[in-house]
Amino acid sequence: MSEFTLPVGPVHPAFKEPIQFKFKIEGEKIKSVDIDMGYNHRGIERAGMKRNPVQIIYLSERICGICSFSHPFSFSRAVENAVGIEVPERAHYIRTIIAELERLHSHLLWAGVAAHEIGFDTVLYLVWKNREKVMDICESITGNRVHYGVMMIGGVRRDLTEEHCQKLSKAMEYYNETLTAIEDVFLNEKTIKMRTQGIGILSKKDALALSAVGPTVRASGVPKDVRVDQPYAAYADMDVKPIVPEKANGDIFDRVWCRLVEVRQSIQIIDFCLQNIPKGDTLAEKNIVKLLADLSQAEGEGIGRHEAPRGECTHYVVLNKQPNPFTWKARAPTYNNVLPWVPMFKDAEIADIPIISASIDPCIACADRVTIVENNKTKTLNKIDLHKKSIEKSKRLKKCQ
Amino acid sequence: MIPPMLKYLIKQLFTKPFTNLFPANRVPNDTSAFLAKGKITPPIPVAENYRGKLSYEHDKCIGCYSCIRVCPANVIKAVTDKDGKRKIKMDVSKCTFCGQCIDVCPVKCLHSTPEFLLADYDKKSKNLTLE
Numbered sequence: 001m002s003e004f005t006l007p008v009g010p011v012h013p014a015f016k017e018p019i020q021f022k023f024k025i026e027g028e029k030i031k032s033v034d035i036d037m038g039y040n041h042r043g044i045e046r047a048g049m050k051r052n053p054v055q056i057i058y059l060s061e062r063i064c065g066i067c068s069f070s071h072p073f074s075f076s077r078a079v080e081n082a083v084g085i086e087v088p089e090r091a092h093y094i095r096t097i098i099a100e101l102e103r104l105h106s107h108l109l110w111a112g113v114a115a116h117e118i119g120f121d122t123v124l125y126l127v128w129k130n131r132e133k134v135m136d137i138c139e140s141i142t143g144n145r146v147h148y149g150v151m152m153i154g155g156v157r158r159d160l161t162e163e164h165c166q167k168l169s170k171a172m173e174y175y176n177e178t179l180t181a182i183e184d185v186f187l188n189e190k191t192i193k194m195r196t197q198g199i200g201i202l203s204k205k206d207a208l209a210l211s212a213v214g215p216t217v218r219a220s221g222v223p224k225d226v227r228v229d230q231p232y233a234a235y236a237d238m239d240v241k242p243i244v245p246e247k248a249n250g251d252i253f254d255r256v257w258c259r260l261v262e263v264r265q266s267i268q269i270i271d272f273c274l275q276n277i278p279k280g281d282t283l284a285e286k287n288i289v290k291l292l293a294d295l296s297q298a299e300g301e302g303i304g305r306h307e308a309p310r311g312e313c314t315h316y317v318v319l320n321k322q323p324n325p326f327t328w329k330a331r332a333p334t335y336n337n338v339l340p341w342v343p344m345f346k347d348a349e350i351a352d353i354p355i356i357s358a359s360i361d362p363c364i365a366c367a368d369r370v371t372i373v374e375n376n377k378t379k380t381l382n383k384i385d386l387h388k389k390s391i392e393k394s395k396r397l398k399k400c401q
Numbered sequence: 402m403i404p405p406m407l408k409y410l411i412k413q414l415f416t417k418p419f420t421n422l423f424p425a426n427r428v429p430n431d432t433s434a435f436l437a438k439g440k441i442t443p444p445i446p447v448a449e450n451y452r453g454k455l456s457y458e459h460d461k462c463i464g465c466y467s468c469i470r471v472c473p474a475n476v477i478k479a480v481t482d483k484d485g486k487r488k489i490k491m492d493v494s495k496c497t498f499c500g501q502c503i504d505v506c507p508v509k510c511l512h513s514t515p516e517f518l519l520a521d522y523d524k525k526s527k528n529l530t531l532e
Binding site: 051052054055056057058059062120122123126129132136139140141142143144147149157158181184185188189190191288289292 | 404405406409410413419448449450451452467470471472473474497498499500501504505513
């Protein structure tokens with residue numbers, strides 16, 4: 001049988017964000033896939049290098065709408081690492097609580113999207129109805145539903161009051177109840193089982209070779225979790241275990257299971273934090289003007305890692321006695337999870353494309369930093385241009401030394 | 402065996418809709434008179450610490466320009482008023498509502514209000530400019 005190429009995307013109803021897949025198909029079977037990214041590049045890192053670290057916090061929130069706490073969290077940790085700022089204990093706990101609330105709402109959002117992708121929209125509405133509660137809690141704690149704006153270098157901007165703690169523990173009780181219903185539907189419903197079991201398999205060997213992160217790699221049986229491997233914030237005080245299925249097949253059903261169990265784990269972590277939260281300051285340096293002056297005199301490089309809902313999020317910052325950082329690099333979890341798509345798609349059917357592509361919880365807006373876009377024109381660079389760019393960069397680096 | 406989803410579906414048939422309707426007193430001026438005749442949905446209170454449109458106390462401002470240094474969206478501009486004093490001008494249409502200028506202000510002349518409906522035909526209208 002002859003082979004055909006089936007392009008899907010960049011703008012396609014099955015995907016939430018622009019990305020292009022070029023499938024080589026033989027009948028209904030997918031033989032290979034070529035992934036084309038770069039439709040969503042916004043030049044955020046370049047824009048960040050023209051701003052001071054306090055301004056970058058809000059810019060990094062805008063990298064992704066769902067991970068709007070993970071990116072500033074990683075960035076703040078990178079700057080704290082570079083300068084050597086000690087974060088107060090209470091701020092660590094508040095950061096952990098908000099990070100886990102984010103994981104809760106992100107995984108519930110994903111569960112809804114996954115149900116929608118297999119054409120089961122009633123489950124989508126059931127899950128998203130329950131998700132509203134955590135959004136309201138986020139709003140009452142931080143002031144916003146999505147872009148929280150509570151992160152600050154050396155702590156958090158808003159303190160948790162007694163009222164917030166009560167609201168939080170009530171919401172956690174609510175989720176303990178409603179999750180039973182969601183788990184019941186996702187793990188026992190025949191339609192979901194048929195569409196997810198044995199589809200989009202990522203073997204343990206492939207997952208390790210392609211450095212997948214987050215629930216994608218944990219569902220393949222690799223216990224990889226930054227919260228456990230390199231504990232930070234309040235995670236060091238508690239016993240967090242990476243969620244790995246007992247008999248991992250690495251299929252979509254395992255990824256669903258992994259995320260649902262992680263929601264339960266998040267509830268436990270928030271409960272632990274609420275019971276053990278210490279009293280004290282929430283910011284290492286309350287005067288922001290002084291903090292900015294200190295940072296503009298600082299020198300060094302730092303890395304900040306955080307286990308975002310989709311996987312490990314890493315930020316790298318270099319400060320060199322300037323008001324603005326010399327380098328800022330963000331690596332979103334989806335960047336690592338793009339290549340694992342290739343073995344997942346192999347020998348799958350065309351109808352499984354939406355659910356397989358959704359199974360890694362892709363966030364293209366986070367990952368796209370590839371094509372060069374200047375004045376709304378996409379430019380492909382040839383060898384001479386690249387050489388010129390290279391010389392320019394060497395000159396720029398020399399100037400800064 | 403009954404599919405698990407069917408249970409929740411039937412239960413949902415007998416419960417009230419989860420969605421809140423748009424509160425009638427928040428709609429733009431020209432249509433609220435019309436809506437007042439009909440059934441009005443009571444507004445849902447906004448969260449306590451909600452960061453809405455900013456308010457600016459012109460007389461209290463000392464012109465230190467700390468807010469300009471921390472604003473991530475370059476919304477705030479330095480201006481001189483009629484008396485030759487250093488003041489600021491804000492373009493609310495560009496604001497991201499992070500509230501960092503409120504935190505950094507030494508005399509607390511900036512506040513956030515619960516107002517969230519800022520749609521307008523003109524980006525530079527009076528409603529969207531603070532000075």
